[in-house]
Amino acid sequence: MAAPGSEALVAGAGPGAPAEGAAAPSPPAPSARPLRKAELHGSVSDPVLDTMNFLNEITLRYPEAISFAPGRPYDGFFDTEQVFTHMRTYLDHLAAHGGTPEDIRTALYQYGPTAGQIREIIAQSLRADEGIDVPAESVVVTVGAQEAMLLVLRALFGGPDDVLMVASPCYVGITGAARLLDIAVHPVEEREDGFRAADLEAAVLAEKARGRRPRAFYLVPDHSNPSGATLTPRARTDLLDLAARHDLLILEDSPYRLVSPGPPPPTLKSLDRFRRVVHLGSYSKTVFPGARVGFAVADQTVVDDSGATSLLADELAKIKSMVTVNTPSLSQAAVAGALLAAQGLVSELNSRAAAYYGDAMRAMLQALDASLPADRRSTLGVRWNRPEGGFFLTVQVPFPADNAALTRSAQDFGVIWTPMSHFYPGDGGGHRAIRLSTSYLTTREIDEGTTRLARFIEAEARAG
Numbered sequence: 510m511a512a513p514g515s516e517a518l519v520a521g522a523g524p525g526a527p528a529e530g531a532a533a534p535s536p537p538a539p540s541a542r543p544l545r546k547a548e549l550h551g552s553v554s555d556p557v558l559d560t561m562n563f564l565n566e567i568t569l570r571y572p573e574a575i576s577f578a579p580g581r582p583y584d585g586f587f588d589t590e591q592v593f594t595h596m597r598t599y600l601d602h603l604a605a606h607g608g609t610p611e612d613i614r615t616a617l618y619q620y621g622p623t624a625g626q627i628r629e630i631i632a633q634s635l636r637a638d639e640g641i642d643v644p645a646e647s648v649v650v651t652v653g654a655q656e657a658m659l660l661v662l663r664a665l666f667g668g669p670d671d672v673l674m675v676a677s678p679c680y681v682g683i684t685g686a687a688r689l690l691d692i693a694v695h696p697v698e699e700r701e702d703g704f705r706a707a708d709l710e711a712a713v714l715a716e717k718a719r720g721r722r723p724r725a726f727y728l729v730p731d732h733s734n735p736s737g738a739t740l741t742p743r744a745r746t747d748l749l750d751l752a753a754r755h756d757l758l759i760l761e762d763s764p765y766r767l768v769s770p771g772p773p774p775p776t777l778k779s780l781d782r783f784r785r786v787v788h789l790g791s792y793s794k795t796v797f798p799g800a801r802v803g804f805a806v807a808d809q810t811v812v813d814d815s816g817a818t819s820l821l822a823d824e825l826a827k828i829k830s831m832v833t834v835n836t837p838s839l840s841q842a843a844v845a846g847a848l849l850a851a852q853g854l855v856s857e858l859n860s861r862a863a864a865y866y867g868d869a870m871r872a873m874l875q876a877l878d879a880s881l882p883a884d885r886r887s888t889l890g891v892r893w894n895r896p897e898g899g900f901f902l903t904v905q906v907p908f909p910a911d912n913a914a915l916t917r918s919a920q921d922f923g924v925i926w927t928p929m930s931h932f933y934p935g936d937g938g939g940h941r942a943i944r945l946s947t948s949y950l951t952t953r954e955i956d957e958g959t960t961r962l963a964r965f966i967e968a969e970a971r972a973g
Contacts, residue, residue: 564927630845638855650803668722671693698937703744728759742775769863771897790803796843924962
């Protein structure tokens with residue numbers, strides 16, 4: 510008799526064999542084949558895409574270090590409750606302009622138009638604050654300026670011979686976007702005394718001689734990231750003249766001008782008489798970064814084969830519909846409320862912050878002068894530029910300022926900075942230079958961090 514709870518086995522079958530009528534066990538599933546990195550898009554192996562990850566890793570690994578790396582706004586000016594005030598201001602604005610409760614609910618909760626629902630408010634602000642007089646239809650509201658760059662590059666660069674010219678050193682966001690889109694980049698090096706249009710013209714002619722088409726030129730003309738340099742009035746005029754002669758578009762990215770002390774120079778777009786400039790804007794530095802609201806001013810006329818015309822902004826919106834669909838309505842509402850409260854004058858909205866950043870830059874320069882006096886830095890071969898605004902300055906050092914040096918600086922001296930080589934496309938330079946950001950630190954932290962930095966520079970110079 511079978512033991513209680515057991516079943517008779519099929520005759521001739523050993524223990525573990527399936528009972529009569531039962532399905533045979535499935536063979537073991539093959540282990541999943543790992544993806545080969547060589548089969549992924551080449552951009553994932555490009556060092557430019559590792560820049561931010563490496564800096565974040567160093568910051569997390571050495572939390573006690575003073576960091577001159579992040580180009581972040583100082584968040585001491587942020588007031589949590591102000592977000593709700595901004596949104597209420599925007600909703601009241603909609604109601605005052607005839608919006609029904611249903612309209613307002615839709616504006617806040619639904620996707621909204623792809624090109625953005627606060628374009629008119631942005632256009633009014635640009636007119637009041639920047640002298641940029643364009644119709645609202647030429648504005649596309651984006652998820653930060655980074656999306657604006659991606660949309661503009663995708664729209665403008667249609668053939669394998671199109672080349673993006675960039676001022677070098679260069680913000681990694683534009684070169685990273687170009688790499689994602691397989692767009693060739695030609696860096697034009699900025700001199701220590703500033704960028705020169707003649708250098709760009711020589712590069713444009715060289716590319717044309719190779720049979721390629723220089724399509725656009727990207728730069729940050731005001732207190733640039735990373736160098737801190739600002740384009741002179743003469744250089745602005747020369748650049749616009751060059752763009753007209755060579756059928757070149759200028760991609761103007763200028764997030765730091767309205768968070769810098771003193772009256773800013775005119776934007777390239779405000780001087781643009783022939784629609785050569787695509788202006789890229791961001792409210793990350795001027796309102797708050799968490800909103801992730803940027804925009805592109807793209808008033809260039811586009812003509813199709815039938816002769817029908819549109820604005821470049823219309824074409825950007827088509828691409829955006831396949832990337833992010835639309836910019837979040839809540840973020841747009843908060844930014845719009847801030848602009849409305851300031852009557853479009855972002856410069857006035859940021860007057861206190863601009864003074865703070867100006868003081869921080871002066872404190873940084875004074876601390877460097879104190880820690881490395883003129884005779885000592887001459888002996889060491891150390892020098893730096895003296896920006897009057899923005900978040901960044903550049904220090905030339907007498908040793909390779911690479912990731913290994915940064916690790917030693919963080920570990921042994923408690924100070925973090927950014928290697929300038931990260932901002933030179935390809936292997937274009939900056940190997941003995943560092944970028945310092947002054948925006949996120951207090952004066953006390955700047956003083957202590959500069960003291961540590963000077964000790965590190967001295968130690969590296971001796972070791973070298």
